[in-house]
Amino acid sequence: MPNIHDRPPMNTSPFPLTRRDALKRVVALSLALSSLELSGFGAAGARGIGTDPNLLKKEIPWERVLTAEEKKIVTVLGDLIIPADEHGPAASAVGVPDFIDEWVSAPYDAQQKDGKVIRDGLAWLDAEAKRRFGKGFADAQAKQQTALLDDIVAEGTAARKAAHGFFTNFRDKVAGGYYSTPEGWKAIGYVGNVPMPEFPGPPPEVLKHLGLA
Amino acid sequence: MAFINASKTATRYDAIVIGSGAAGGMSAYVLAQAGMKVLMLEAGRNYDPAVETPMFQSNADAPLRGAATPEKPNGFYDATIGGWKVPDEPYVVRRKDGAWTEGQVIDRTNSQQDFMWWRARMLGGRTNHWGRVSLRLGPYDFKPKSRDGLGFDWPISYEDVAPYYDKAEELIGVFGSKEGLENAPDSDFFQPPPKPRGYELLAQRAARQLGLPMVPSRLAILTQPLNGRAACFYATNCGRGCSIRANFQSTTVLIPPALETGNLDIITDAMAREVSVDAAGKATGVSFVDKATGKDVQVKARIVILAASACESARLLLNSKSARFPDGLANGHGHVGRWLTDSTGSALSGQIPALENAPIVNEDGVSNPHLYIPWWPHKAQLAGQLGFPRGYYTWPGGGRTMPDMGTTRAILGKAGSAYGTKLKEDARRYYGSFVNFGARGEMIPNEKSFCEIDPEKQDKWGIPVLRFHFQWSDYELKQVVHQQQTFAALIEGMGGKVNGAPQLDGAKAITAGGSVNHEIGTTRMSARAEDGVLNAHCQAWEVPNLFVTDGGPFVSNAYKNPTLTILALAWRACDYAMAEMRAGNIG
Numbered sequence: 092m093p094n095i096h097d098r099p100p101m102n103t104s105p106f107p108l109t110r111r112d113a114l115k116r117v118v119a120l121s122l123a124l125s126s127l128e129l130s131g132f133g134a135a136g137a138r139g140i141g142t143d144p145n146l147l148k149k150e151i152p153w154e155r156v157l158t159a160e161e162k163k164i165v166t167v168l169g170d171l172i173i174p175a176d177e178h179g180p181a182a183s184a185v186g187v188p189d190f191i192d193e194w195v196s197a198p199y200d201a202q203q204k205d206g207k208v209i210r211d212g213l214a215w216l217d218a219e220a221k222r223r224f225g226k227g228f229a230d231a232q233a234k235q236q237t238a239l240l241d242d243i244v245a246e247g248t249a250a251r252k253a254a255h256g257f258f259t260n261f262r263d264k265v266a267g268g269y270y271s272t273p274e275g276w277k278a279i280g281y282v283g284n285v286p287m288p289e290f291p292g293p294p295p296e297v298l299k300h301l302g303l304a
Numbered sequence: 305m306a307f308i309n310a311s312k313t314a315t316r317y318d319a320i321v322i323g324s325g326a327a328g329g330m331s332a333y334v335l336a337q338a339g340m341k342v343l344m345l346e347a348g349r350n351y352d353p354a355v356e357t358p359m360f361q362s363n364a365d366a367p368l369r370g371a372a373t374p375e376k377p378n379g380f381y382d383a384t385i386g387g388w389k390v391p392d393e394p395y396v397v398r399r400k401d402g403a404w405t406e407g408q409v410i411d412r413t414n415s416q417q418d419f420m421w422w423r424a425r426m427l428g429g430r431t432n433h434w435g436r437v438s439l440r441l442g443p444y445d446f447k448p449k450s451r452d453g454l455g456f457d458w459p460i461s462y463e464d465v466a467p468y469y470d471k472a473e474e475l476i477g478v479f480g481s482k483e484g485l486e487n488a489p490d491s492d493f494f495q496p497p498p499k500p501r502g503y504e505l506l507a508q509r510a511a512r513q514l515g516l517p518m519v520p521s522r523l524a525i526l527t528q529p530l531n532g533r534a535a536c537f538y539a540t541n542c543g544r545g546c547s548i549r550a551n552f553q554s555t556t557v558l559i560p561p562a563l564e565t566g567n568l569d570i571i572t573d574a575m576a577r578e579v580s581v582d583a584a585g586k587a588t589g590v591s592f593v594d595k596a597t598g599k600d601v602q603v604k605a606r607i608v609i610l611a612a613s614a615c616e617s618a619r620l621l622l623n624s625k626s627a628r629f630p631d632g633l634a635n636g637h638g639h640v641g642r643w644l645t646d647s648t649g650s651a652l653s654g655q656i657p658a659l660e661n662a663p664i665v666n667e668d669g670v671s672n673p674h675l676y677i678p679w680w681p682h683k684a685q686l687a688g689q690l691g692f693p694r695g696y697y698t699w700p701g702g703g704r705t706m707p708d709m710g711t712t713r714a715i716l717g718k719a720g721s722a723y724g725t726k727l728k729e730d731a732r733r734y735y736g737s738f739v740n741f742g743a744r745g746e747m748i749p750n751e752k753s754f755c756e757i758d759p760e761k762q763d764k765w766g767i768p769v770l771r772f773h774f775q776w777s778d779y780e781l782k783q784v785v786h787q788q789q790t791f792a793a794l795i796e797g798m799g800g801k802v803n804g805a806p807q808l809d810g811a812k813a814i815t816a817g818g819s820v821n822h823e824i825g826t827t828r829m830s831a832r833a834e835d836g837v838l839n840a841h842c843q844a845w846e847v848p849n850l851f852v853t854d855g856g857p858f859v860s861n862a863y864k865n866p867t868l869t870i871l872a873l874a875w876r877a878c879d880y881a882m883a884e885m886r887a888g889n890i891g
Contacts, residue, residue, distance in 0.1 A: 140367050142375045143349070143385045146358040146544070151367055172723045178732070190369065199373050244721035259716070262723060266716060267709035270731065271363035271370070278728060279735045281707055283668035284360055286537035290670070292499030296663045301506050 139198050156206070157192040163229040164213050165191050171240055172265045179278030182269050190268035191261075205260055212257025219250065307350060308569050310594035310601045317343045317569075317605040318891070319881075320590050322576045322620065325429025326870045327611030327854035329554030329562070330472075334878040336567040343603055344559075345574040345592055347612075348385060348425030351432065353555050357383070357547040359540045363708045371709050374409040379708075383432040383545035386424040392764035395421050396771035404771065406761075412649075412819030419772040420819040421615065427572055428555030429613070430821065431867070433543050436523040436551055436672060437744075438478045439697070439864035440469050442487030444682070448748075448860050452686060452693050454779070455748040456643075458859040459831040459840040462489065468872035476552040476871065477530045480522035488678045495527045497674065498538070501667045503659055503739055503798075504675045507700045510797025511677055516790075521676045521699070524552035524868070533557070541671040541706070574601075577767055578624040579608055579850065585628050587850045593765040606891030607849040607881055610827075611874065614855040615644070615755050618826035619770050621837075622757050634827070634844040637834045642754040643825040644774065645861035648696065648745035649815035650784040654795035654802045655718065659702075659737035667703040667736070675700065679863055692782035696745030696863045698790060704736040714738045717803075739800065741791035745783050746863040749825055750775065753817070774817035781810025788813050822866050824855030842877035849890040853877050 138152040157165065166188045173182035182188075195206035216239070220228035224235045231239075242250040243258050269275045276282070298304040318340040321331045328344060335342045358381050363370035366380040373380075377387045388409045395407045397417045407421055424430045443462040448455045466489070473493040480494040497520035500508065511518035525542065526535045536550040549556035562568045573595035580588045580602065589604035610617035618641045622632035632640055679695030705711065712731070719730040758771035788806035795802050807813035830836025833845040842857045844850040853874035855866050885891040 139373060139375050140380070142387070142391060144367075144376070144380070146356060146366075146381060146383075147361070149365055149367055172727060174724055174728075176725050176728060178728060186364070190364075194368060197368060197373075202368070240723065244723070255721070258721070262727075263709075263713060263716060266712040266727070266731070267369055268364075270707040270712050271709070273362055273364070275364075275707060276362075279707060279731050280664040281704055281735070282664055283666045283704065284362070284539050284706055285666065286539050287666070288537070290498040290538045290674075293502035293505065293665060294663070297502045297665055298505070300662050301502055301658055303502075303505050303509065 151193055153196050153198055155192045156196040157210075160217075160227075160229075161210065161213050162188055162192060164217060164227070167229045167236065168216070168240075168261065169265045171236060172262050173269045179274050182265050185269060185272040185274045187265055187268040191264050194264055194268075205264070208257055208260045209264070212254055212261060215254055215257065219254075306563060306569065308571060309596065310571055310574060310592075310599075313343060313569065313571070313601070313603050314341065315604070317341050317603065318885070319343070319607045319609055320345065320603055320605040321609045321611055322590065323429060323611035323613065323616070323854065324427050324559065324570070325424070325431050325554050325611070325613070325854075326867045327874045328609075329428065329431065329558030330871050330874040331609045331611050331853050331878050332568055333558040333562040334875050335882065336562040336565045338882055339565075340567060340882065342562075342568045343605065344568060344570045345576055345590065346427050346429075346570065346572045347575045348427065348429075348572065350572045351385065351426040351428055351555060353383075353428075353432065353545040353549070353553055354547050357545040359544070359547050363706065369709050377409050378433070378543065381541070381544045383543060384422075384424050384430070385426040386422070388420050388422060390423050390425055393423070393769070394761055394763065395769050396758045396761055397421075398773065410816075412816045415816035415819065417816060419774040419817045421770075421772065421823070422818070422821045423613070423616070427570070428553050428559065431552065431554040432545050434821075434867060435865060436525050436542055437865040438473070438476075438480075438522050438524045438868040439678075440489045440491070441465070441862050441864055441869055442489050444487045445860055445862035445864070448694070454693050456828075456859050459829055464840075465869070465872050465876065468876045469868065471875060472868060472871040475531075476524050476557055477526045477533070478522055478524050478868070479520070479527045481520040483517070483519050485517060485519070485678055486682050494522070495530075497521065498527060498669055500674045501669055501703050502662065502665070503656070503667075503702045503736070504673065504700055506656065506658065506798050507739065507794060508675055510794050513797055514793055516677050516680055516698075518675050518677045521673050523670060523672055525670045525672070526550045536670055538666075538670060539668050543671070575765055575767070576612065576620055577765070579610075579620060579633055581624070581626055581628065581633065581847065583628070585847060587847050593767075595765075598765070606885060607851065609878075609881075610850070610852045610856070611854045614824045614826045614858075615770055617852050617854055617856050618755060619757070621827065623768055629846070634837050634846045634850060636846050637836075639828060639830075639835070639837045641756050641826050643749040643828050643859075644753045644755055644772070644823060645747040645749050645825045645858075646774075646818050647820040647822040647861060647863065647865070648747055648776070648780045648784055648787075649743060649820045650787045650807070650813040651740055651742040652788055652791035652795065652802060652806055653714075653738060653740035654798075654800040655734070655738050656795070656798045656800035657737070658799050659739075661733050662736060665704070667705070673699040673701065690786065692779050692786065694746035694748060694779065694783065694863065696743040696783060696787055698741055698743045698787070698794075700739060700741055700794075702736070702739035707735075711735070739795065739798065741794055743784075743787040743790075744820060744822070744863055744865065745780065745787065747780050747861050748777065749860070750777050755826060772818070776811075776814060776817065781814060783810075784813045785810045822855070822861060824858040824861055824866055827852045827856030828859050829857045830859070841880040842873060843880070843884075848884075851877050851881055
């Protein structure tokens with residue numbers, strides 16, 4: 092079969108148009124334009140991955156929006172949420188900050204909404220750290236960072252009211268970004284994605300655990 | 305003969321097949337194997353699963369960790385090129401507020417449209433991503449009206465199709481087990497099913513306690529090598545396609561051997577515009593748009609086979625107007641586009657404490673459920689004890705699947721506000737402890753569900769597009785409430801807790817029409833010409849050298865995914881067409 096990317100471009104007829112054809116084209120063009128408005132597509136003019144991307148290659152066509160300052164906070168906060176331990180590395184070690192930048196920069200409605208929540212949250216966090224500690228969040232001491240985070244997740248605090256929605260949204264991206272990597276698989280206990288000649292079914296220890304032995 | 309461009313067609317073919325999915329692939333396979341010269345037209349691009357399938361890639365290898373986007377609504381790795389919205393090819397649906405609108409990309413469980421239409425634009429069509437569920441229609445499914453007085457009977461019975469189910473299953477490879485269950489015919493060609501996963505065994509115990517049969521699934525996935533194809537190696541999701549050809553795709557199982565005969569030409573990026581007819585009302589060929597040049601091309605053949613998907617084939621017939629057929633081809637009795645049905649669907653999820661902190665094992669399997677629950681209470685239903693007339697099957701989902709954004713979202717729902725090492729501990733604890741149950745049920749054809757040509761809108765090539773009318777009836781809404789109650793009983797029977805509560809408002813529980821991708825019935829077969837479009841051999845009553853072999857001919861939409869039956873009926877129709885050609889009756 093021919094190379095998949097060796098496809099002729101559309102509508103490149105070298106022949107002059109008749110008036111009827113030209114009118115048809117105008118109608119067709121306006122229809123084509125209207126059908127480009129895929130719902131759920133936020134930022135005007137931004138390019139998405141398209142309806143027929145190369146599935147073997149990760150190509151991100153949109154510009155990243157996070158500033159270096161924001162990225163620093165994302166890195167520190169991400170590692171507080173997923174720190175290194177005996178089960179695996181910290182979030183930043185597997186590219187989670189870059190993934191979050193990729194996510195909040197994407198042109199789709201859902202990601203744009205998340206981007207607003209996350210960037211507003213990062214700004215609040217930094218301002219709050221400055222107010223409390225006289226330093227931005229990323230530059231505060233580890234115990235100060237943890238204290239602020241604990242305040243956000245504690246019931247009934249002003250910090251929770253201001254930032255818990257941001258925290259859960261951000262944590263969702265950190266955890267999703269982390270556990271979808273091979274290092275994350277180890278940390279969560281996913282041992283699939285390997286070819287096997289037979290599917291063995293659950294071993295005795297699983298049956299015992301489930302009360303089926 | 306092979307892949308050609310639009311300027312290289314033969315003067316006249318024995319058959320033109322429009323579409324390359326289950327119906328088109330099987331039609332081309334049967335005809336080409338028998339020595340017929342065949343031209344296949346595919347509206348989408350060429351596609352080669354051997355080199356394009358993302359095998360073993362993690363979600364971290366994909367943009368946005370593989371998450372669904374409006375451009376890839378089933379996630380980045382879904383094999384489908386196309387979806388709920390195809391560039392340049394609008395369709396029209398009714399919004400819940402009653403206004404007509406162009407079909408959009410939406411959540412099928414929370415749709416503002418009453419119909420959604422999934423289209424693939426690629427060689428192999430929708431076979432590249434389908435669920436591989438391969439259930440034979442049973443004797444009741446062919447004669448539903450005789451049994452309960454509702455809907456319509458097929459002009460054929462199970463016995464007419466059974467030999468073709470045999471042939472289709474032997475060719476494509478289906479695993480399963482002989483169970484002898486009512487209205488769920490077994491096959492002599494089943495390959496051995498894979499062993500159940502842990503959570504499936506737990507669900508099976510719960511099902512047994514409820515008196516429900518939970519048996520091995522029947523899926524078109526090889527567990528043993530077949531005709532040079534490798535068996536499944538129990539890794540990477542079938543929805544991505546399969547480069548080792550272990551599951552059934554038209555592009556791996558039907559089109560390659562059809563091409564090898566030397567009797568098949570394929571033109572991709574060829575958008576059919578209409579079927580041409582002569583003064584005597586005989587089909588003479590097809591005119592299509594060569595998308596590469598935007599030009600119309602005419603091709604001729606002795607017979608024409610529509611296999612473009614039920615609604616596309618109906619659209620093609622409705623757009624093939626002539627003095628002799630002013631309302632569209634084969635539409636003398638107004639049945640083209642009518643009797644549109646889809647499967648019902650609903651889902652419910654839960655969390656099972658017994659599955660927490662389970663020993664770590666590989667639960668990938670064939671990526672689809674290894675067990676399912678066929679419809680069981682036929683007799684109670686016939687006696688009117690259930691309050692709705694038709695059934696559904698149920699399948700379990702869950703397990704330690706390859707983590708994606710959804711996997712962790714479920715865990716975070718259980719983890720409160722945890723972060724740090726506590727969060728990592730919770731992730732290990734809850735991962736694999738979630739289950740979900742889903743169902744596919746039967747819809748009875750009704751007068752309010754059909755497609756027609758939109759009075760205004762056209763696609764990029766000036767071809768009038770479809771507009772859909774769709775309404776579930778109380779039969780379906782009551783059925784999905786029963787589904788919800790069944791799911792809740794199963795989750796609780798596993799010692800688990802339902803997320804939220806079962807949805808007892810059927811209109812809220814049911815998936816949007818069309819969104820299960822089982823839209824069929826729009827060119828149905830009938831015993832008498834006035835009752836349908838096709839005869840019992842998928843041959844148009846009004847145009848004897850015209851056939852439809854996709855889901856259009858279906859008279860009922862049993863709670864069984866249509867692909868296997870499409871394959872069987874396409875084979876049967878092509879055998880009949882060739883016999884008629886040899887006898888000099890057509891073509």
